[in-house]
Amino acid sequence: MASAVAQKTSGPPRPLPRPPGRRRKGSAPRRLPYLLIAPAVLLMLGFIAYPVLSVFYYSAQHYNPTKPWRNGFAGWENFTAIFTEDTHFWGTLAFSLKWVSVEVSLQLLFGLALALIVNQTFVGRSLGRALVFSPWAVSGVLTSAIWVLLYNSQTGITRYLADVGIGEYGTSLLSDTGTVFWAAIVADLWRGVPFFAILILADLQSIPKDLYEAAEVDGASRIRQFVHITLPHLKDAIILSTLLRAVWEFNNVDLLYTLTGGGPAGETTTLPLYIAHTSVEGRDFGYASALTTVAFVILLFFSMVYLRLSKFGGETK
């Protein structure tokens, strides 16, 4: 930037040339944006669009390498099986929704609180921020590894709590159907809250400070400032990041796959985890594709809401 300005002021006055792209080669500027998006478009067509379409295709097929005699066109059979015969489907769907709603609302609540706190001025703020945000970087399998260690029935946190008189020895939080849900929720919150907090903090910092100054001159209390300035300003970002996060939590399988494996007794199997089990272990690709199609329809609902709320097409400023 500096060099450009410097050259501009030092050079002799010249007639204003048109932008180089438009000037040099007649058709270049019209082709340029297409050339620029081409790699992204090709990659996404090949590795997102095409696989999605083939999932739709396989959902109407019986396709299972371990039962080749049955392979072939299935029509709606996979889907009727899902909704009428499948004993796991509704359970896993219900668990998915429960998981997503509890997880995302807690993440939002704690993330907002955390962002408001670290947005204050206090001694040691940057260190504090770095520390509370650090689990953001740790995700998936590593989170599971850490919490498997913490929840271990022999040497985990419950042992030391029992030492000081809280709970009993040998409590296994991950293999007890009563505790596994909250144990997994806490593990996921550990890495999810910082992410939410970072998003919200970024938006907090974009609020013009003179709004607060003006409010303060008018004698508005901090609570009123929060309700009338902070919240309205954050509204859009909160809604959109909550939606994105919900989809992300719905889709993510890393944590539960490695932390609980969907157990005990299928207690923590989300729909995507069930699909992964069906396709990878069960090798029933046709059926898994039909399940995936159902998951897509559910996600489609989320994306419609998201597109509507993000006012798609209204160019982001």
Next chain:
Amino acid sequence: MITQDTTRSPDLSATASGPDRAGSGPAGRPPVSRRRKKNRAWDEVPRWHIYLPLGIYLVFTLVPFYWILLFALRPTGSTSLVPWPLTFDHFEKVWTERSFATYFENSLLTGVATLIMTTLVALAGGYALARFDFKVKRWFMLALLCSQFVPGALLLVPLFQIFADLSLINSLMSVIIAETVFQLPLSIILISGFIRNVPYSLEEAAWVDGCSRFTAFRVVVLPMLRPGLVAVGSFAFVHSWNHFLFALMFLNSQDKQTIPVGLNTLMGADSVDLGALAAGGVIAAVPVVIVFAFIQKWLVTGFSAGAVKG
């Protein structure tokens, strides 16, 4: 009080005699520095309102980290809550016997390749979105937004077949491509947001000086994109480093596996070697922690450049 206000914006010094709270930082503090000024509306929050919840949250954040270090550094069988006597046996064991040296190399290669590919492709796409109007722009945006909702995990089977057709199964290239593709939509949206924040007039000024579009981009825009590129690149790296399913599915020989898959095998066994698991976890965390420490100051700035709202 007056000395404090003179460090603030001029319009405020006029209200120095206004309500007590308007201008005062915490009593006994030196004049508020420029950086602090940003948050002055909240200056009068009681200290314990900050430190108490933050302290509780810090305990929640840090205990798991301490726990994994503890298990990695103390001898098997010890129940002490301090890692003493210190031992590095677990590290040695996972690094050599459990082939974490190989996993580490594979993960690093995959992560760096994903970072480079994602950044380059997203830079081109982001520039097109930010600076041009073209016919399919709307559709491109729509595709980007929608593809954020497509779960990679659910496309495992067709992706596996595609990579099998391309003879890329058991090649790191399959994982690199898959990670790149699923990082792209968000990266393009982020980068186009960052580019939009660079005034177009600066680029035009460079053209006036005779720069080509590409040179103008390199000399004028690229330096100003640094925080954004760091944010996007580190996302791509960290995501690929941590992600597990693609590597698990597309790489089937042990010498091609990555760290998360290695960690999972340590967890999967019935007799879990907790020391090895902890040491493996620490090894997995190291690069991510380094990246994180390095980008932390850019992270929030990067986000607040405004792209997150989509």
